[in-house]
Amino acid sequence: MRNNRSYSNYDEKGYPELHLGYADVILLGQWDGLSNALYSLHEGENLWVQLNLDTDVGVVETYTLLTGTVEIQYEGIRRSFQLGETIDASQYEKTILFHALSDAEILIKTTVEIFEPGFFETQVLQEEADAIEKLDGYTYMHCNRIKNYSIEVWTELDMPKSQLLTLRWGAYFHDIGKLAVPLEILNKPGPLTSAEWDIMKAHTIEGAKMIRNHKVDMLRESAFIVEQHHERYDGTGYPYRLKGDDISLEASIVSVVDSFDAMTTDRIYRKALPTKDAVQELVKGRGTQFNPEVVDAFLSVLKKRRNRWE
Numbered sequence: 001m002r003n004n005r006s007y008s009n010y011d012e013k014g015y016p017e018l019h020l021g022y023a024d025v026i027l028l029g030q031w032d033g034l035s036n037a038l039y040s041l042h043e044g045e046n047l048w049v050q051l052n053l054d055t056d057v058g059v060v061e062t063y064t065l066l067t068g069t070v071e072i073q074y075e076g077i078r079r080s081f082q083l084g085e086t087i088d089a090s091q092y093e094k095t096i097l098f099h100a101l102s103d104a105e106i107l108i109k110t111t112v113e114i115f116e117p118g119f120f121e122t123q124v125l126q127e128e129a130d131a132i133e134k135l136d137g138y139t140y141m142h143c144n145r146i147k148n149y150s151i152e153v154w155t156e157l158d159m160p161k162s163q164l165l166t167l168r169w170g171a172y173f174h175d176i177g178k179l180a181v182p183l184e185i186l187n188k189p190g191p192l193t194s195a196e197w198d199i200m201k202a203h204t205i206e207g208a209k210m211i212r213n214h215k216v217d218m219l220r221e222s223a224f225i226v227e228q229h230h231e232r233y234d235g236t237g238y239p240y241r242l243k244g245d246d247i248s249l250e251a252s253i254v255s256v257v258d259s260f261d262a263m264t265t266d267r268i269y270r271k272a273l274p275t276k277d278a279v280q281e282l283v284k285g286r287g288t289q290f291n292p293e294v295v296d297a298f299l300s301v302l303k304k305r306r307n308r309w310e
């Protein structure tokens with residue numbers, strides 16, 4: 001799955017390599033006071049970039065297209081990213097979207113103090129994401145899609161950007177508690193007994209504990225999202241049977257996008273539903289299973305996505 005063609009030699013020198021969900025990344029090294037990393041985007045994938053201009057003062061972050069065909073979208077305007085062209089993210093106030101029309105490689109130069117801690121933390125996180133993938137038949141793209149959809153719904157609802165990081169990690173690791181569920185329960189082919197079902201449901205509480213005590217501190221604030229992602233708007237969910245606005249908006253978003261993604265993805269035991277059927281299910285659950293405002297926002301996100309790329 002990973003494309004090592006052009007940078008396998010860096011591995012031999014012992015440089016770390018990982019994939020961040022949306023891209024494979026390797027750290028090439030530091031020079032001129034900057035960290036240099038190579039991102040490999042796969043065809044059809046997106047990379048969102050936004051600096052926090054208030055706190056990231058003096059931070060350098062540039063993106064140079066090395067290979068492939070990529071489009072840039074900024075404030076609704078799309079254009080092609082020229083080979084060799086460099087984009088300085090500090091010149092852009094809003095989110096820049098890179099969309100790969102073919103496999104592509106982008107060189108990213110970033111201030112060392114900003115890049116390295118994030119890079120190594122991400123490596124720890126990626127190992128955990130891989131572990132979840134192995135357990136539950138998910139692909140890392142599932143976690144990544146949940147994260148991306150959640151961020152888009154949050155933005156659609158005009159919620160503050162300052163909370164995005166909390167949402168991002170909560171969405172990405174919503175099912176981390178499944179690491180605590182015994183494999184024979186997780187992979188049981190037949191229906192679960194009620195005792196087994198109780199253990200399964202506890203992945204919310206166990207996951208919240210894992211995140212609350214996580215060695216990567218930026219994750220800790222996301223624990224409430226993991227804890228509440230199976231609550232239902234009508235109060236019949238788990239683990240606490242929270243109702244309506246007692247469920248955080250973040251968890252309400254993860255609940256909607258996770259259900260949608262589960263329905264529209266092939267799983268071992270069933271085929272994916274067509275998008276329009278999955279949408280119908282969301283509409284059916286609007287106000288019972290799901291927060292109605294979140295369903296509406298997600299439907300408009302889906303509509304915008306369709307207009308953007310099809």
Ligand SMILES: [Fe+2]
Binds near residue numbers: 175
């Ligand atoms: Fe879950």
